[in-house]
Amino acid sequence: xxxxxxxxxxxxxASMVIGATLLATTTAMMPAPSVPPPARGPSAxxxxxxxxxxxxxxxxxxxxxxxxxxxxxxxxxxxTTGWAGARIVHxxxxxxxxxxxxxxxxxxxxxxxxxxxxxxxxxxPEPWMMLERSRDGGxxxxxxRPVCRCKGTPWQADPIIEVxxxxxxxxxxxxxxxxxxxxxxxxxxxxxxxxxSTKGTTPWNDKPALVVSDDxxxxxxxxxxxxxxxxxxxxxxxxxxxxxxxxxxxxxxYYFAYDGDVTSDGTVVLAQSSISYSGPGGTPRGVVKxxxxxxxxxxxxxxxxxxxxxxIGVPCVSVACPSDYYIGHSSVAADDDGGLFFxxxxxxxxxxxxxxxxxxxxxxxxxxxxxxKLSEPHEQSGFPMVAATGSGDVRVWYMQTRNGHRNxxxxxYRASGDAGVSWTDPAxxxxxxGGFAYITRRGFREPYGDYGEIAITSSGKTIxxxxxxxxxxxxxxxxxxxxx
Numbered sequence: 011x012x013x014x015x016x017x018x019x020x021x022x023x024a025s026m027v028i029g030a031t032l033l034a035t036t037t038a039m040m041p042a043p044s045v046p047p048p049a050r051g052p053s054a055x056x057x058x059x060x061x062x063x064x065x066x067x068x069x070x071x072x073x074x075x076x077x078x079x080x081x082x083x084x085x086x087x088x089x090t091t092g093w094a095g096a097r098i099v100h101x102x103x104x105x106x107x108x109x110x111x112x113x114x115x116x117x118x119x120x121x122x123x124x125x126x127x128x129x130x131x132x133x134x135p136e137p138w139m140m141l142e143r144s145r146d147g148g149x150x151x152x153x154x155r156p157v158c159r160c161k162g163t164p165w166q167a168d169p170i171i172e173v174x175x176x177x178x179x180x181x182x183x184x185x186x187x188x189x190x191x192x193x194x195x196x197x198x199x200x201x202x203x204x205x206x207s208t209k210g211t212t213p214w215n216d217k218p219a220l221v222v223s224d225d226x227x228x229x230x231x232x233x234x235x236x237x238x239x240x241x242x243x244x245x246x247x248x249x250x251x252x253x254x255x256x257x258x259x260x261x262x263x264y265y266f267a268y269d270g271d272v273t274s275d276g277t278v279v280l281a282q283s284s285i286s287y288s289g290p291g292g293t294p295r296g297v298v299k300x301x302x303x304x305x306x307x308x309x310x311x312x313x314x315x316x317x318x319x320x321x322i323g324v325p326c327v328s329v330a331c332p333s334d335y336y337i338g339h340s341s342v343a344a345d346d347d348g349g350l351f352f353x354x355x356x357x358x359x360x361x362x363x364x365x366x367x368x369x370x371x372x373x374x375x376x377x378x379x380x381x382x383k384l385s386e387p388h389e390q391s392g393f394p395m396v397a398a399t400g401s402g403d404v405r406v407w408y409m410q411t412r413n414g415h416r417n418x419x420x421x422x423y424r425a426s427g428d429a430g431v432s433w434t435d436p437a438x439x440x441x442x443x444g445g446f447a448y449i450t451r452r453g454f455r456e457p458y459g460d461y462g463e464i465a466i467t468s469s470g471k472t473i474x475x476x477x478x479x480x481x482x483x484x485x486x487x488x489x490x491x492x493x494x
Contacts, residue, residue: 069483078447085445105488107459122169174226188214208244221270239264283338320356331482346400355392402429418452454478458486
């Protein structure tokens with residue numbers, strides 16, 4: 011998108027899963043005891059993750075034996091007007107949780123994802139961070155290359171990628187096990203700097219999101235840490251070379267970072283979703299809160315503002331799927347005219363189907379409009395992402411079931427030309443209707459990964475990426491579609 015907006019994100023271990031209170035964060039973060047997080051966090055950092063990786067790879071191997079990997083029949087499509095059509099990054103690779111970034115001034119586009127089942131070497135991570143590059147706005151793509159071979163690292167997860175608008179430099183973060191690292195490329199993703207840890211002396215960190223200033227000098231990485239899921243922000247003022255860290259909120263709720271952006275006047279806004287895991291056996295209880303963490307001084311102080319409060323909806327019933335897989339996703343985008351647009355998911359009533367909502371702010375995130383419902387009332391919806399430019403141009407995609415079928419999901423796109431007052435009719439981006447074992451004419455069986463992303467190319471076209479799979483375990487793949 012024209013201004014860097016992020017995310018989306020989760021630990022691959024078990025897919026991820028405020029009135030305003032001014033929080034002065036003038037003390038550097040001190041190491042905290044490693045309090046095991048609940049369901050979507052690492053219950054014992056390193057152990058559960060290895061089990062999750064093994065299960066996902068085994069699911070792929072079993073599907074390959076059964077002849078269900080790659081194209082299983084002729085690919086069928088249902089064309090969507092104005093779009094090039096959904097394409098898979100690689101039909102036989104097991105790719106999960108993609109990120110996308112586009113250069114606003116040149117036709118470079120980047121897709122990054124975690125790739126399972128295709129190790130680079132005996133001592134390389136499994137999964138590893140895969141990057142593909144396009145120099146023509148997403149029409150053609152390079153072969154997949156690792157951002158870092160990172161020999162000796164057991165596994166990697168949670169890719170996030172952004173472009174600094176003024177320079178074209180590409181910034182990426184991901185997890186080298188329970189260590190969120192940062193790297194950058196100044197040659198369109200061909201070579202990358204050695205990864206730098208953002209956690210400092212913290213025992214571990216998880217679930218990152220990334221924000222980059224227009225000139226690329228100021229970088230913010232937010233993640234949750236070992237204090238029980240509280241959100242932290244790592245801040246760099248030298249393009250990612252060195253970092254300072256602060257805890258932004260101290261609470262009994264578990265925060266998940268999904269996205270962030272910086273407004274035209276330099277205000278940083280982070281989209282986070284919080285859950286209480288106080289139910290029986292550490293299950294979610296009560297409501298999901300969607301927060302805008304706002305700083306107008308570069309990250310010295312923060313305001314924690316609740317944009318929306320929703321109920322916990324229907325649980326995921328896919329194979330091995332955590333019950334909180336569908337809840338607690340949010341995304342934020344800033345346009346060039348001072349507008350902020352915040353999308354999130356949740357149920358109106360406990361146990362009901364989720365909806366996708368959008369709220370707007372024109373005072374740097376301090377107050378937000380009454381939410382508008384974007385998804386259909388009788389379908390399950392979630393995983394939304396948003397991008398914006400200027401002059402009221404806002405673009406959103408979200409996932410939604412079709413005709414009430416829980417195993418028939420699609421990706422839908424809506425846009426606004428008047429800053430969110432009115433919206434176009436939904437357009438189906440996941441328009442492949444057959445040819446893969448996990449796709450039927452109604453849709454794909456399960457969202458594969460806790461997030462995807464959206465970006466706007468230098469020609470003003472939307473490109474969206476997401477994951478589709480057989481189940482939570484998979485196998486599956488990363489898909490994308492772009493406007494013509």
